[in-house]
Amino acid sequence: MRKHPFWALLAALILTQICYPLAGGGTRAALTVSTVLIGYVFSVTHAAATRGPRAALALVGTATLGGFAVEAIGVATGFPFGTYDYSGELGPKLLDVPLIIPLAWTWMAWPAWLAAIRLARSAPMRVAIAAFGLATWDVxxxxxxxxxxxxxxxxxxxxxxxVDGVPLGNYLGWLGFALLLMSSLSAVGGRHIKTPGHADAPIIALWFWTYASSVLAHAVFLSLPASAVWGAVLMGIVVLPLAVQQVKRR
Structure with missing residues (x-):
């Protein structure tokens, strides 16, 4: 697969997200699901095309299957995210978990990993940075x-x-599972996922877009100013150094 389909997928994802605050009700829920589906295809196909089938299978195994497992455990037991439940607006469920949810873990795990391998050389630091980046996206x-x-x-x-409605323990649960996810991805993904690639630009652009658009949407369109600030600060810890690095390289 050449590079240009990834830019097309990124454009489709951005367009869908732009439409989100302009819609409401069932249309907004459908846009949420569509965004995750596009993002999932984007990340998994990019992993396969640039790193090979082993990398894609590692991503699906750790983030999709692992994401579903931790969500099913979480809904059933309250660990590690706290006691919570899903509405019926996000599509079909299995074990009370909407099937779209583990796809969201996968969608953002890949850009978090590719960002981390540009910021750190040692495996433990890569895992820590990728896990922190993924967990702070949840803010x-x-x-x-x-x-x-x-x-x-x-x-x-x-x-x-x-930021009412979300317990602090949930973010700690995200960080704990993200550390496990990234450790597993690093271990089984093979050496190719540990080296920056020339075709990674669309995924890195997705990482920057996710950060910038989230800050803007929460601050301006969604009336969530506190999460805009918290997210800007916490996710910015891993996003902004990469942005500086990319500017210097240019």
């Missing part, structure tokens, strides 16, 4: 989805100041 994701009523916690306290 945008969960407040937005809770505000839409797609899922809810039974006891959402204590929470980040100004």
């Amino acid at each position: 945008f994701l969960d407040p937005q989805m809770v505000a839409e009523g797609y899922w809810r916690w039974q006891d959402p306290t204590p929470a980040l100041p100004g």
